[in-house]
Amino acid sequence: MQRTQIPTYERIAIDLANRIYDGHFKIGEKIHGRSTLASEYKVSPETIRRAIKILEDVEIVHSAQGSGIVISSKENAFKYINRFSTIESVKDLEKQINALITERSKLDEQLSDTLRKLMDYSGKLRHTNPLAPIEIEILPGCNHIGKTISEVKFWQNTGGTVVGMKRKGEIVISPGPYALIWEGDVLLIIGDEKIYDRVVHFLQE
Template sequence: MHVEKSIVKVNDFIAVEDIMQQRTQIPTYERIAIDLANRIYDGKFKVGEKIHGRSTLASEYNVSPETVRRAIKILEDVGIVQSAKGSGIIVSSRENAFKYINRFSSLETIKDLEKQMKSLFSKREELDQQIFDTVNKIIDYSGKLRHTNPMVPIEVEIVPGCSHIGKTISEVKFWQNTGGTVVGIKRNGKLIISPGPYASILEGDVLLIIGDEKTYDRVMHFLGE
């Protein structure tokens, strides 16, 4: 009966071994000790019962008897099993098995969190660089368009204190003073297309203006008067 249960557990151990190796650099003998502690805590090996001999365990885990000996030595040191010549390996404490598993789980969790943190920092740095590069491209692209394509509108916000607030585009003689044509107004999250000469200029408006390469400077000067 013990052999059947052990085979199931060994299969589980083999299935997760690669994952555990990837997650943390734990020696093989310690992973075997952890697995045996789990089997003891789960009741696969009960207190007072004998665990299979080292040779049998070495075959089950596909490792050398020396590796199994080191795993058993760990369990002895923390009071989970007792080992004596002629008596074999005897389970002595399920409670200690739980303490050992819990201690390992905590350490593993910390290591996982450290890896996750390093990974997040790395991703954040990569993302910051991508954002920086994209912003530079936008600035560079916008600058080139302003000089090469007069049909691409520039955007100018009407800030508090502007002397033209409340007046219409026609009243301030916008085109005559700036050489730019207002083709749209962004207002309260909405876009007004082709507002016309009688549209009022309000605080917070963003004017969309087309013109030549000097239009932007003339507009900023005019609105700042």
């Protein structure tokens, strides 16, 4: 069920009652003039007049001739606020929000950590199946650029077999021992669970 929105003047009355109960305004103290309150709440003087009228009706303030609006009862302010209060106060809700923000930060951190672990595991586990090719790019400065797979004795040095090669968006399947190795090539290699580390080490020599 949709809640009926509280009119502006009534919300101002509630706010003023809160300020009286919190001690912002003292018993016997005179509230600011209507024009000042209108400026503070950014509403018309008429809206302030209606808000003050509510507070007068429930005997939180009273108007004295020549003295303006005077605070008369903190107890009545509490009773009036209570009519609009839920079980939880605004401060309780603020605490809940802060707790949820903290909890969300922890969840975000846990999620990031779990994703990092997943990526790490994926990077490692993808190389444990000898029939699943690993992909290794030939980076600038590699000493084997311009040589054939046979020349560098790829299998003898790494134990891996080059089953494919990606070059400029195209894939060459089973390139053979005489395929040249160029910068930017991506070699598709099969081997045992340690093949990735051996190939990386070999290409970085």
